[in-house]
Amino acid sequence: MTENLLPTSQLLLNMKSNALLKYISNHITLTPEEEELLLSKVRVRKFLKGQYVLQSGDICKYINFMISGTLKSFHMDNKGNEHILAFAIENWWIGDLGSFTAQKPADYTIQCIENCELAQLSYDDLQILYTEIPQLERFFRIIIQRAYVYFQRRIIDNLSLTAKEKYLNFIKQYPLFEQRVPQYMIASYLGFTPEFLSNIRKERSSGSKS
């Protein structure tokens, strides 16, 4: 049981990182040495509800894997309105990828909706890992590919669905978000005012009763 020889902080990190390794193993197979190298670069960090993981204008230094919690990424327009781009919960990746890959100031802000625990990989460490563990190229290619397809779908939904269809689509696709995210944030994500979303929900609930 070599694990018992590890310092407590290392044990804790390994436990927290299990979720990350398990997630990665769905896509690629790492050797124990590669897993160890990867974990040596991971920093597990806790954030409180309301806290910022990234603020627009800062450089996105970390790509984040969600161990627990809920957060949102949003863009603030010139008039101070918040436009929510995405929500994330356990087992999702989050970051401002444009800022992260170019290491330039972020367009988006990432803020915790609940207390969160994140496994973070820094830009510099990820470049090292890409060289040391080339399979990670494949892993991130697959992950980003999936996120791309999701955004592609969202653009088409925005262009082709009615407001009510957009909402029904959202709660069907992401039932957990509806439970864990305040309604006014869902409204922002869908591009509605909170009042408009409230009306759709009322209409739907009276429709389902009749």
Add this chain to the structure above:
Amino acid sequence: MTENLLPTSQLLLNMKSNALLKYISNHITLTPEEEELLLSKVRVRKFLKGQYVLQSGDICKYINFMISGTLKSFHMDNKGNEHILAFAIENWWIGDLGSFTAQKPADYTIQCIENCELAQLSYDDLQILYTEIPQLERFFRIIIQRAYVYFQRRIIDNLSLTAKEKYLNFIKQYPLFEQRVPQYMIASYLGFTPEFLSNIRKERSSGSKS
């Protein structure tokens, strides 16, 4: 001059594929053997204006690199309305990535706006190439990452910009599209009716004269 020994079709393929190899070399360095292997899997195909590269409901078997021409990808909603997701010109990649990666029926249709010449890589061949040339994982990770950032930006623009801002943003970002794509298609891409776009353009042109 070993090239002279190649059959004419092979010579032609090599010439056409120069654009592809040049593009790839911006991101990764392939050995001559790897380039040869890659080219052996590439099929160069011509399409006429109006022809379909992919029709929704069919499986997207090829990922396409544009050697020349202009095309559009769009989604047809239940009411038969066309919603344009993207345009592509020389040096762009195009395909229905969701359909291609899962080898399931496509949600999108890809149609030529001008005569087009495409370098095509089939799904099966790309899986072989990923194994034989692991660096291609890196290449496609970078390409898809860039496309992802572009879509992310587009979603935020959709949520946060006024109609006029969306249009001005589009012609600033893609001046070539404005020259090569009919206005009613640009309207569809922006989520406008053709009349609405025409009004914005008139307003802009009278504004610039005053």
